[in-house]
Amino acid sequence: MKTRIIAAALGCLFTSTILAQTGSVRPASPGEEPAKVVASGTLPDEASRAAILGKLRDLYGAANVVDRIEVGGVVPPPNWTEHMGKLLNANLKEVHKGQMQVNGTQVAIKGNVANEVLRQQVVSDMATALNPTYTVDNGLVVVAAAAQNVLDKTLSNRVVEFESGSATLTLTGRAILDEMATAIKKIGTPSVQVIGHTDSVGNRLGNIGLSLARANTVRTYLIDKGIPAESLSAVGSGPDHPVTTNETTEGRAKNRRIEFRLAG
Template sequence: MHGLFRWSSKWWPGTIPLVILWAFAAWTSTAPLESDLGQRATAALKDTVLDKTKIAVAGRDVTFSADAFSEEGRRSAVASVDAVPGVRLVNDDTRLVPEAKPFVWSAERDVVRVTLGGSTPLPAIKSRLLDAARASLSGVEVVDRMGLARGAAPRFDAAALLLIDQIGKLKDGKITISDAQVSLSGMARDLGGREAIAAALKNLPEGFSVAANEIRAPPYVFQAYKDPVAQTLTLTGYVPDNTVHAAIVAAAGRKFFSEKIVDNLKASVGAPASFANMVTSALGALSRLSTGTLVVSDREVKLSGDALYEASAGQIRAGLTKDLPRGWQAKPEISVKPAAAPVDATVCQQLFSDLLAKGKIRFESGRATIDPDSAGLLDRLIETALRCPTANIEIAGHTDADGDDGFNQALSEKRAQAVADYLVKAGLPADRFKAMGYGSMQPVAGNDTDEGKAQNRRIEFVVR
C-alpha cells in the first residue's frame, strides 16, 4: 500500500506539463477561430444601420451589442449574426435607440458659429446635415451637438436640409423642428432675407408646417452726407424700387444747387410706409445745413449738422418734426455754424453772383410762391447778407417774354418781394432790401428757346 501511494505521488506531477501543452494547443487553435468569426459577424452587418456596434467572440459564442433604429432592424441584425457559419450561440445585448417625444432638431446662429443640436434619426442623416451646413456656411464654424433618436417625422431630412439653407440668410437666430412643426426667430442678414426665407418655407415637405416665423428684417437704412469741402452729397443705403430711386436722386439735384450727387443707393424690399416722402422732405432740411448727415432708419429720421444762422436752425428743427406720419420719429441735432468774417460790399456782390450762377431761386409756375427746393440756396444768400451788414441790396426780379407785358412786370415785382420777405423773416432788417421788378425788359438770353427763357426767369442780388 505504501508503495502504491509512493508510485501515485510520483505520477501526478508529470501531468502538469501535459495540461499546459493541452491548454496552449486549445488556445492556439481557438484564437484564429474567434478572430475569423468576429470578422465574418462584422461583415454580415455591413448593410445594417446600427450605432455603437460591438462584437465579442468566446469560442463559437458571439456577444452582440448595438443600438438599432427600429425593432425590425434590430431583429434583422441579430439574425444576420446568428446566420454566420460557425456561430453556435448569439448573446443578444442589442437595444433600440431611445425615442424622442417630441422629436426636436435645431440650428442656431450667433455672431461666430452655427450650432446644430437636438436629434437626428440616422447617422447618415446626421453626417449629411453637417456636410450641408459646412458647405452652405463656408468660413463659419459649425458645431455638432446632435444626438440620435427615433421618432422623426417622414422626410425629416428634406425639411432639415431646406432649413439649413436658410441659416445662411440670418445674421443671428434659431430654427427648430419639433415633430413636423417649424419655428424660426432672429434677424435676417440682408434686406429681403426675411422675404426669401418666407418664400423658401413654402417648399417644406408635405406634412410639415410653420408654427412661428419671427424673423425680423434688418433696419431699413437710407443715408445722405453733405460734404462742403468736396462739395458732394453722397447717398447710400436702400430705396424701395427704381422709380423711387430716380425720384429721390432728382429731388436731391433740385435741392442741392452746387453739390455733386454721389449715388450709391440700392433697391431693396422692406421700406416703411411714407418712406419716399419722408426722405425727400428730410433732404430739403439737409440742404439748408453747412455740413450734415441724414440717417433714415426704419421709421426714425435723424438729422445732424450745422445750420448757417440761428433762425435757420429753429426752422429746420421745427420742419423736421412737423406733420410726421404716424409711427415716425424725428431726432434733429442741429447746431449753428460760427459766423463767417464780415466782407466789404465788393466781395459781398461777388459772393451773391457766384451763388446765383450755381443755382436759381425757383417759383411755382406763373406765381410768386417760392419753391421749397430753393431753401438751401436762400439760406446761403442769407448767410452772405449777414456778412455785409452795412450793404443795401436790391432784389431784382426778371421774367421771360412769354405772355402779357403787364402780367410779367407784376409777376417780377411780386417774386422779388417774396424773396425780400423771406430774408426779413430770417432776421435781416427790412430797410436793407429793395424789391424791384423788371419784367422781360432785361433778358440775358434769347427768348426763342426754352433754355433761353429759363435763363431769363431769374432773381438777382445787386449790392448798392
C-alpha cells in the first residue's frame, strides 16, 4: 500500500475521514454514527498527532472527532505537520462527502461543494498555503452537477415507455420511475423538471400536447411515490429536441423519451 495522507470534510451521510500515512476512506458502517470526522492511520510522533487532532477539533468540535491514530514507525516529508495544519482550514467545512489525499507532495481533494466559486476557492487557498513543491488536483464537484449525474445514471440511456400514442405508462416505464423516485430522494429531493419529448411523426402541436401529457403522467406517478409536488414541474417539448434522427424506427424510439433536469 502506498504511503498517503487523507483528510475529508464533515459530511451528512458518510463518516468523513482524515487518514495519515496508511489506511482507507469509507462510508460509515451499519450502526456507526454518521457525521463524524474519523482520524486514523499512523503518524510519526505524539506532537503530530496532537497537532492534527487539535486542528480537527477546532474545525468540527471535539465531540465530532473520532481518534483512531497510531504513532510511530513512519518518516514524514520535511515540515509535514506544519503543511498538514495549513490544509486543515475552515474551507474544508464547505466540502461535503469528500476526501483529501496526499501522496508525498501530491494533494488530491474530491467531494461536493455548493457552487463553482467555492470549488475554485478551496483548492486555490490550499495551493497558496503550501510551498511550490506541492501540487493540488481539484476533484471537487458542484452539488448540482453531482445530483444531475445521479439522475442521468439512474435513467442510464433507457426510455420511460408509454402505451402507443397515449400517456399511459407501461410496466417497464413504471419500473424505471420507481428507480428514479429513489434517486431523487437520495440526492435530497431537489427541484426537478420532467420534460416530455416525441418523435416527428404526426402533427407538431399534437405531439407537443402528447409530450406534456406524458410529462404530467410521470410527475403524478413520482408524487404518488413520495416526491413533493412542489419539487416537480412538467414540460412538453414535442418533436423539437431530438437526440438522433427521426428517419429510422430506432431513432424515433430514442426520441420518444422523458428527461429529468435539475431546475435552476
